[in-house]
Every structure is written in structure tokens, then in C-alpha cells.
Amino acid sequence: MRKIFLFICISLLIPLLNVKGQEFYISGGMGYNIVTMEKLNDYLHYNWNFRNRRDQTHSAIEFYGLIGTTLLPNVSVETSFGYTLNSFTNNYGLGVYEFEYVFYIPELNFLYDLNYGYYGFQAGFGISYILGSANETQPMTIQKITETTKGFAFNLKSTFYASLSYTLQAEVGMSYRQAFMSDLMFDNFIITQQHNEQLNLSFNSFGIKLGMRYRF
Secondary structure (H helix, E strand, C coil): CHHHHHHHHHHHHHHHHHCCCCCEEEEEEEEEEEEECHHHHHHHHHHHCCCCCCCCCEEEEEEEEEEEEEEECCEEEEEEEEEEEEEEEEEECCEEEEEEEEEEEEEEEEEEEEECCCEEEEEEEEEEEEEEEEEEECCCCCCEEEEEEEEEEEEEEEEEEEECCCCEEEEEEEEEEEEEECECCCCCCECCCCCCCECECCEEEEEEEEEEEEEC
16 A cells, blocks of 8 residues: 555656646644544543543644645645654553554645735645554553554645745645554454454544745
């Protein structure tokens, strides 16, 4: 899946390098995501004494960088890379339990772009490939248990940008991501022993991002 995603990105971007009047931009920043991850809620509740969180969300910080280019006067394509993480801790018996996850997220997005000179607006959709890991430290131990996961996501995003100078712009974005991840197969990550259900970090998220954009 990763090789297919990289091949698609390269195949789409290379032919665009000779488009007449083409503009490029790079941007980076950070965001705040509100995440729904139901199986993680169940896992923390049943196994590690967290209160039932099934209908609750949690927040995660994301850092991102991207490069974009215009295909047509009102159509842009972006390739981006995101890094997001979160952790959970709880007193459990005579020790502290800790769980954390990290996601590495390359994306490809297609956007409709309305540019009014000093400001503009983009909206569109895309797909992500996600590489992730989960780390768990159990009470009374110092050994960290680590397991990996991978998957893909569908994205919706919009961005408002405003010029600070001829080449520098500030941007504010919103995004929605629905991700489908593989199970954590390590024997430790089982939601309930009765049903032998493996932990899965599939999620839905809504995010707000702030960043800076350089146009060239």
C-alpha cells in the first residue's frame, strides 16, 4: 500500500512541472485534532480502569508540512506530511499506567482554489497513508511494550489564506479525516479476554490548523 501511494504521488506530480504559469507554495504549522477512537476507549476502560469513554473524544496535536502547486487557474494539488501524537495515563494499583500513540501521515489532496490576490480560499478532498505505533508502560514495570499499525484515510479539508507580503501568507485550515487501521496483533493489546478482540486505532478526527505559507 505504501509503495502504491508513493507511486501515485510521483506519477501525478512529475508531469506537472512544465505547466505554463504554474505556481508553487510550501507551508507548515501545527494543528489541534478532536479524535474519536472507540476501540481505544473500550481498551482503556476494560483493562486499565479508565472510566467508560466510548462516546468521548480526545485531543491530539499534529505538526505538518506540505508542498502544493496549481494544475489549472482554480485547481491545486498538495502533498503533505503530518505527525500526530497523544498519551493517556492513569493511577493503577501501586503504579502508573501509560499508553501513547504516534501517527506518521503522508497525504495527497486535490483542492479547488479561489485566489483573490491578497487572500484566498481552498477546499477539496484527498487520501492518506498512515504509519503508526502504540507504546504501553504497565504499572510496576519500566519496560515499554511497542506495536505498529498501518492503514489509510479519506480527507476533507479547507484553508483560508491571507497575504502578509508578496510571497508570505498566513493560513487557517480545517480538516476531517476518517481512518481505517490494522489491528495491533501483540497479545497484550486485547480489549476483553472473553471476546478476544484486538485493539484497533481506527478513528475519525476534526482538526483546526494554523500555519505559514511561502509562495514562489
